[in-house]
Amino acid sequence: MNVRVRLAPSPTGNLHIGTARTAVFNWLFARNQGGQFILRVEDTDLERSKSEYTDNILEGLTWLGMKWDEGPIFQSQRLEAYRQTVQTLLDKGLAYRCYTTSAELDEMREAQKANKQAPRYDNRHRNLTPEQREAFEAEGRQAVIRFIIEDDRTISWHDMVRDTVSWKGSDLGGDMVIARASIGGDIGQPLYNLAVVVDDIDMAITHVIRGEDHIGNTPKQILLYEALGATIPEFAHTPLILNSQGQKLSKRDGVTSISDFKDMGYLPEALVNYMTLLGWTPPDSTQEIFTLSEAAAVFSLERVNKAGAKFDWDKLNWLNSQYLHKMPVPQLTDLLIPYWQKAGYEFDIEADRTWLEQITTLISQSLVRLTDAVDMCKVFFSTTVEYEEEAIAQLQQPKVSEALLAVLGALESHPTLTSAEAQKITKKLSKEKNLNKGLIMRSLRAALTGAMHGPDLIESWVILHQRGTAQTRLQEAINNLNLPLVAVVAPTATPEQANAETAAETLAPEQPAAEVTAVEKKSVETDPVAVTAVEISAVETVEKSTPEAVGAEVSTVEIPQFEATEAEVSTAEIPQFEA
The missing domain is CATH 3.40.50.620 (HUPs)
Incomplete structure (x- = not known):
């Protein structure tokens, strides 16, 4: 077959x-x-x-x-073939014209409902005489074409999914409409069950495989196959x-x-x-x-x-993730590009191809759907960083500014950056600056991506560096996020302060902070110079590390004398250094 x-x-x-x-x-x-x-x-x-x-x-x-x-x-495009088949059934006496009106059908259904019967057509026009048909047509009634279904028939078939299936003719709703209403001797538009059978016969269909919601149509169609003398195909009704x-x-x-x-x-x-x-x-x-x-x-x-x-x-x-994870990078990149473009990300498909494939390699094993790449990759295409609360908290930890400044300094000698070089930088700075490597890595992730979780940090850093984005984001993090001070240095110090360390991050945990409560002015020679104001940069805490200073309270910060001639000094600032 x-x-x-x-x-x-x-x-x-x-x-x-x-x-x-x-x-x-x-x-x-x-x-x-x-x-x-x-x-x-x-x-x-x-x-x-x-x-x-x-x-x-x-x-x-x-x-x-x-x-x-x-x-x-x-x-x-096959309506004429269907109408010819309807005419064949009429000629064989296997179909007839039915003039029942919509109002009569509604009345019939209401009566059946009142008697708790299943709705069905009662075949009232199956055996009309020529005179009755002429009378209905004289009234202007339109006629549908109905195919005769005998109530005492049993229709059975072997379903390739459901084994033997049987229906009684009396359960099929009465004689079946196979063409819509039309006037006079015309045949209206053929309907589904007839058209399907005609098509399957003409196309020599051997197996009808369809959903189980069509199973109620199958006995009607089998009767049509028989009426037309055609071979009945095998049926298989699949689950919903x-x-x-x-x-x-x-x-x-x-x-x-x-x-x-x-x-x-x-x-x-x-x-x-x-x-x-x-x-x-x-x-x-x-x-x-x-x-x-x-x-x-x-x-x-x-x-x-x-x-x-x-x-x-x-x-x-x-399943989708498994296919994505196994897909070659060039092929996956081709699929991701339209999603990136739709998101408004700017790049040159040809000039940036290698860079795009690096991004694809980085995120491919995390993808579940192609659309995931839009949010995952936003950090690489955006010109600014949106900081999550967790990232902001990380950037405000002690020594973060020192770590980021150190990384910035190291990058000055790396116009290009590889993964191995990035790893080497973090290890070297950790050792030379006495910085915890975990602190460096967490601070880098927060500054570069604005989040504390995401793709591999080193690879992300390398990708951002290639676009010149890494240094910019590190500098922005230092400038804009109110990072902790690396040091607060006065131009000169009083003898009592000479041994005091002003960098808060260098203190041991057990050393309490000294409180600065006031600013005291010393005499300043003003002849012939007028000093109109002295502005002090805010210093909230100065911690001392010398043993004799433990627990001491510093009540004043003294401003050294200024000798000025011929010029008006309007402001004198104690400089504050942030790393």
């Missing part, structure tokens, strides 16, 4: 994940059997079908790798995709279209891999990652589950 399967989406909305999963199962079965996968667009609903939805469906299938062998074939509450996944659950998944940063390979597992169990149940070709080699409908498949975001995210 030459296996031929088809996907028949309706362009009344974007490509839904349920339809996409059906496409995957059809494609896998066709490839496993060496058959053909045909694409048919069921656009007979002219009011709801839109070309943009058709484009979305075709683009989505292409993105997923679902290459079709024939098509797309549009039902809207369910939400976390166990209900059919719908638009109310948020993301359901393939284009949405694409925009969210999922890879087509990962999404197809995940959809394959939504209702199908591979022979090796421990295998979770495989390509389409690998899945096709072992796919069978017998291993499709009957129970609904619950959509698991965590599983999809995990």
